[in-house]
Amino acid sequence: MLRMKRREFLKTSSLAGAGVLAANKAWSLNRLEPIGDTLAEEYPYRDWEDLYRREFTWDKIGKAAHCINCIGNCAFDIYVKDGIVIREEQLAKYPQINPNVPDANPRGCQKGSIHSAAMYEADRLRYPMKRVGERGEGKWQRMEWDDITEEIADKVIDIFEKYGPGKLMTHTGSGSQSMVRFAAPYRFASLVGGVQLDIFTDVGDLNTGAHLAYGNPLESFTSDGWFDADYIMMSMLNPSVTRIPDAHYLWEAKYNGARIVSVAPDYNPSSIHSDLWMPIKQGTDPFLAMSMVNVIIEEGLYKPDFVKEQTDLPVLVRTDNGKLLREADLVDGGSDQNFYHWDLNTGAPVMLRGTMASEEKTIALDGVDPALEGTFTVEGIEVTTVFEKVRAEAANYTPESTAKITGIAADTVRGEARHFSKAKKAILMLGFNVGRYSNGIYTGWAQALMLALTGHGGKTGGMDTSWVDWNHGAWLQLALYGFEKLPRLEPGGLGEFQRGHMIEHARKYYDADKLKERVGFNIDEMEEMINESIGEGWMPYNGDMKGLISIADNKFRRNKFVDKYRERILEEVEELFVDINVRMDSTAQWADYLLPAASHYEAWDLRGVGFHRFINVFSRPVEPIGEAKPDWDIMELLTRKIQERAIARGIEGYQDGDVTRDLHTIHDDYTMNQTLLTDYDATKWLVDNSPEMGGVSLEEAAERGFIVMNAKGGNNQPIPVDEPYRPFVAQTENKKPYDTLTGRVTFYCDHPTFEKLGAMVPTARHHAGSEASNFPLNYYSPHTRWGIHSNWRSNKFMLRLQRGEPNIYINPKLAAQKGITDGSKVRVFNSAGEFFAQAKFYPSLPLTSIMMEHGWEPHQYEQWKPMNNTMATLIQPLELAGGWGHLGFKLFKWNANQLAHESGVDVEPA
Numbered sequence: 084m085l086r087m088k089r090r091e092f093l094k095t096s097s098l099a100g101a102g103v104l105a106a107n108k109a110w111s112l113n114r115l116e117p118i119g120d121t122l123a124e125e126y127p128y129r130d131w132e133d134l135y136r137r138e139f140t141w142d143k144i145g146k147a148a149h150c151i152n153c154i155g156n157c158a159f160d161i162y163v164k165d166g167i168v169i170r171e172e173q174l175a176k177y178p179q180i181n182p183n184v185p186d187a188n189p190r191g192c193q194k195g196s197i198h199s200a201a202m203y204e205a206d207r208l209r210y211p212m213k214r215v216g217e218r219g220e221g222k223w224q225r226m227e228w229d230d231i232t233e234e235i236a237d238k239v240i241d242i243f244e245k246y247g248p249g250k251l252m253t254h255t256g257s258g259s260q261s262m263v264r265f266a267a268p269y270r271f272a273s274l275v276g277g278v279q280l281d282i283f284t285d286v287g288d289l290n291t292g293a294h295l296a297y298g299n300p301l302e303s304f305t306s307d308g309w310f311d312a313d314y315i316m317m318s319m320l321n322p323s324v325t326r327i328p329d330a331h332y333l334w335e336a337k338y339n340g341a342r343i344v345s346v347a348p349d350y351n352p353s354s355i356h357s358d359l360w361m362p363i364k365q366g367t368d369p370f371l372a373m374s375m376v377n378v379i380i381e382e383g384l385y386k387p388d389f390v391k392e393q394t395d396l397p398v399l400v401r402t403d404n405g406k407l408l409r410e411a412d413l414v415d416g417g418s419d420q421n422f423y424h425w426d427l428n429t430g431a432p433v434m435l436r437g438t439m440a441s442e443e444k445t446i447a448l449d450g451v452d453p454a455l456e457g458t459f460t461v462e463g464i465e466v467t468t469v470f471e472k473v474r475a476e477a478a479n480y481t482p483e484s485t486a487k488i489t490g491i492a493a494d495t496v497r498g499e500a501r502h503f504s505k506a507k508k509a510i511l512m513l514g515f516n517v518g519r520y521s522n523g524i525y526t527g528w529a530q531a532l533m534l535a536l537t538g539h540g541g542k543t544g545g546m547d548t549s550w551v552d553w554n555h556g557a558w559l560q561l562a563l564y565g566f567e568k569l570p571r572l573e574p575g576g577l578g579e580f581q582r583g584h585m586i587e588h589a590r591k592y593y594d595a596d597k598l599k600e601r602v603g604f605n606i607d608e609m610e611e612m613i614n615e616s617i618g619e620g621w622m623p624y625n626g627d628m629k630g631l632i633s634i635a636d637n638k639f640r641r642n643k644f645v646d647k648y649r650e651r652i653l654e655e656v657e658e659l660f661v662d663i664n665v666r667m668d669s670t671a672q673w674a675d676y677l678l679p680a681a682s683h684y685e686a687w688d689l690r691g692v693g694f695h696r697f698i699n700v701f702s703r704p705v706e707p708i709g710e711a712k713p714d715w716d717i718m719e720l721l722t723r724k725i726q727e728r729a730i731a732r733g734i735e736g737y738q739d740g741d742v743t744r745d746l747h748t749i750h751d752d753y754t755m756n757q758t759l760l761t762d763y764d765a766t767k768w769l770v771d772n773s774p775e776m777g778g779v780s781l782e783e784a785a786e787r788g789f790i791v792m793n794a795k796g797g798n799n800q801p802i803p804v805d806e807p808y809r810p811f812v813a814q815t816e817n818k819k820p821y822d823t824l825t826g827r828v829t830f831y832c833d834h835p836t837f838e839k840l841g842a843m844v845p846t847a848r849h850h851a852g853s854e855a856s857n858f859p860l861n862y863y864s865p866h867t868r869w870g871i872h873s874n875w876r877s878n879k880f881m882l883r884l885q886r887g888e889p890n891i892y893i894n895p896k897l898a899a900q901k902g903i904t905d906g907s908k909v910r911v912f913n914s915a916g917e918f919f920a921q922a923k924f925y926p927s928l929p930l931t932s933i934m935m936e937h938g939w940e941p942h943q944y945e946q947w948k949p950m951n952n953t954m955a956t957l958i959q960p961l962e963l964a965g966g967w968g969h970l971g972f973k974l975f976k977w978n979a980n981q982l983a984h985e986s987g988v989d990v991e992p993a
């Protein structure tokens with residue numbers, strides 16, 4: 084070969100490579116002959132072409148979606164050959180539900196489309212393993228399933244024996260977004276009373292402002308409901324990147340005449356498709372929303388009829404103490420959940436119907452004409468209306484006065500407020516990012532006020548929160564053991580903050596005075612309010628744990644102050660740390676025991692969350708790799724061993740409050756007396772027992788790949804058969820009360836914490852940001868196009884589409900000031916930590932912020948120093964309020980978020 088000329092070699096080598104594979108036998112290069120015309124008859128190595136032809140042959144096609152936290156939920160055909168998935172393809176067979184609305188096909192994204200490659204990559208967990216070195220040292224020993232689960236079972240029982248129930252955390256993270264994968268560990272947690280954090284708040288995804296206003300942050304549009312809107316403003320949202328399968332409905336709405344506005348500090352990949360980009364200064368959204376409210380009220384753009392019926396704006400408030408006027412104020416033994424309007428028709432107060440205390444489940448006014456404005460006297464008590472309070476607060480936020488804060492000119496605000504108010508159907512889309520700002524609650528609340536004032540609710544628009552809480556009753560029954568026994572459910576952000584001792588780091592990091600000036604409280608006051616909330620029982624917290632079984636959660640990557648958090652948690656769960664995972668992620672790495680789970684294409688399952696009406700089916704197209712097992716089966720085996728060992732050790736139940744934790748029957752209970760032994764059994768049980776799935780058989784559903792939910796799938800109201808789902812139509816059309824204290828959209832909260840922080844009506848506050856720290860730059864970390872958090876981040880196809888290693892985004896002008904060039908290595912730092920990354924120029928970023936997409940695994944960074952070390956965090960005490968109507972701990976609906984964007988940093992060449 085060495086004697087061959089270079090040109091001759093090039094001519095032959097590519098064919099030779101293919102020939103080797105096709106012939107599947109040893110080949111030595113000295114037998115190569117130069118080939119002339121490759122299409123000629125006598126060309127000897129024609130067979131290689133079959134290799135490519137055979138690429139498009141398969142043994143069978145199965146069905147699956149991806150169960151990760153992408154919010155997408157897309158049905159795929161999975162092509163299998165010789166027991167290996169060779170590729171996947173979007174199913175694209177969803178029916179069009181209405182000829183005037185585009186269909187949902189094809190659903191999918193580039194990550195889902197390369198999973199067949201990722202599932203066989205080197206980080207895949209294939210065998211049960213036990214740590215043999217120190218935690219995190221990376222020394223493992225393979226074990227048999229039987230032995231490893233028996234060892235774990237004994238340790239679980241030891242923890243119960245030593246400490247009683249309540250010391251085992253069995254948290255399932257956001258990687259289990261399908262029904263059976265989710266139900267398995269939750270059912271286990273229900274039986275053992277394990278601690279389970281709220282997954283919305285432990286990642287910072289809860290739109291608490293929406294709950295405060297509507298009593299339900301998860302009543303939203305199906306994505307096809309965007310199509311007929313004529314005004315859409317999106318804030319803190321980047322749907323072209325983070326809602327890939329659904330974003331088309333937005334851009335299709337433009338053909339329908341919609342005006343689309345993007346509010347974002349950077350000209351993000353969704354802003355580029357918008358009619359208007361509002362380059363807002365990071366963290367100032369409540370000021371923009373309040374300035375819009377100001378214009379709407381000052382210019383009389385509001386709709387009194389809608390406001391009077393649907394909102395609490397006409398509810399009476401005492402002028403002496405600022406409290407809502409309650410029945411208890413007027414009548415001995417009166418309820419503190421009954422309130423009043425001032426009826427203009429009779430000139431007298433009337434009690435509201437439809438409140439939490441009211442027997443009458445309607446908000447219809449039936450002849451009452453409540454006053455919006457004025458001051459009145461009721462039995463010697465002077466009262467005014469919520470509307471008066473709101474108007475007075477909004478008067479502080481003229482567009483001229485907020486322009487300096489937000490960077491948005493007054494004229495632009497006025498223009499948009501008018502467009503928005505006059506729209507027939509207006510949607511305010513608020514991304515999940517809103518939950519990761521300490522002032523996100525203010526943003527959500529003020530935007531709900533914009534919508535309510537202008538009559539945008541039900542068929543005329545509303546807030547889009549990217550998630551509809553569907554009515555999957557049987558699923559909850561399965562996951563929560565028929566509600567007979569429950570996990571120890573806990574607020575997510577708060578649980579992480581407390582258990583991770585984050586307050587110590589926050590106290591060191593923030594400048595106390597500056598923090599108070601920015602967010603309205605300092606760390607000591609925050610601590611007091613946290614203690615008050617736990618002490619009053621507004622929010623549950625279960626204290627230190629002794630053991631941790633972590634399922635589908637990358638907690639040692641996603642948390643803030645993350646390395647310090649990890650050290651603290653590992654110290655706490657000294658006795659047991661089991662990780663159930665598909666991959667060796669940055670959390671699995673530190674475990675004592677690793678249990679390998681089946682990936683998306685290797686188990687039976689259903690996926691029914693998201694914001695469309697399709698439940699996608701996973702038909703276990705291939706058997707799990709190595710010795711991996713479906714999550715359901717792992718829990719089946721673990722409960723089997725716990726039951727065996729409990730009986731062998733003579734253990735009966737442990738009393739735990741009102742219930743017993745029956746470890747000696749836990750397998751019978753988990754499997755419904757040996758009926759739900761496998762992933763298939765559990766999937767079939769769900770299909771057979773869920774009315775919203777319409778009586779279809781699992782076989783039929785698996786053949787098709789999806790189930791179209793029927794009307795029963797709606798929680799708040801039926802899903803219309805041939806129309807998009809729109810939030811709160813039952814309230815606007817049928818006058819059903821909202822799930823709030825007053826039964827109406829709420830803009831007045833006289834809870835003591837709201838009073839203390841001066842937030843009784845929608846208003847504006849700053850986030851902490853660089854100003855509350857000693858570092859000059861703001862910092863935010865949105866989600867990446869090329870991964871779902873840490874999933875697929877190291878995949879070769881995805882890495883080729885980016886810079887191939889962790890990178891920050893920086894404005895070239897700021898970079899020049901700092902002596903940083905495009906592609907060079909930088910150090911990002913603050914007093915909480917540091918990390919190294921490549922600089923990528925991004926001219927639309929403000930000079931005051933740097934951006935970095937989150938989700939890189941710590942081991943992808945130099946020295947394994949991850950970005951989340953520089954992420955300082957705190958708790959928003961308003962989100963801890965309880966004992967007040969609809970404010971009180973509610974899973975996925977009301978509790979405190981973990982905040983991501985509250986820190987300042989600096990950057991320098993490295």
Ligand SMILES: Nc1nc2c(c(=O)[nH]1)N[C@H]1C(S)=C(S)[C@@H](COP(=O)(O)OP(=O)(O)OC[C@H]3O[C@@H](n4cnc5c(=O)[nH]c(N)nc54)[C@H](O)[C@@H]3O)O[C@H]1N2
Nearest residue numbers: 319320321325346347365366514515516865866870871872
């Ligand atoms: N490809 C992909 N899709 C995903 C995910 C993923 O990791 N990858 N993750 C899923 C999950 S779990 C989530 S929570 C969502 C998150 O997705 P989104 O809800 O879209 O939220 P982010 O990506 O965090 O941020 C969106 C945008 O907010 C803007 N932004 C940042 N700060 C501010 C601000 O102060 N004001 C305003 N108005 N805008 C601001 C930035 O322009 C940023 O691009 O995505 C889901 N979809």
Ligand SMILES: Nc1nc2c(c(=O)[nH]1)N[C@H]1C(S)=C(S)[C@@H](COP(=O)(O)OP(=O)(O)OC[C@H]3O[C@@H](n4cnc5c(=O)[nH]c(N)nc54)[C@H](O)[C@@H]3O)O[C@H]1N2
Nearest residue numbers: 258286635636637641663664665666668680864872873937
């Ligand atoms: N700085 C910063 N930090 C953030 C955010 C941010 O914007 N900025 N965003 C936050 C948000 S919104 C989110 S949602 C979180 C997400 O953060 P993580 O919790 O880190 O999310 P994932 O990376 O999806 O981790 C889920 C894990 O589940 C595992 N898994 C996948 N499928 C299965 C399965 O079938 N069975 C089992 N047993 N395991 C499985 C995967 O290996 C994966 O590691 O990050 C949060 N952290």
Ligand code: SF4
Nearest residue numbers: 149153155157192195
């Ligand atoms: S990863 Fe999510 S969004 Fe992407 S194709 Fe799969 S289910 Fe759809």
Ligand SMILES: [Mo]
Nearest residue numbers: 152286288515
């Ligand atoms: Mo998220």
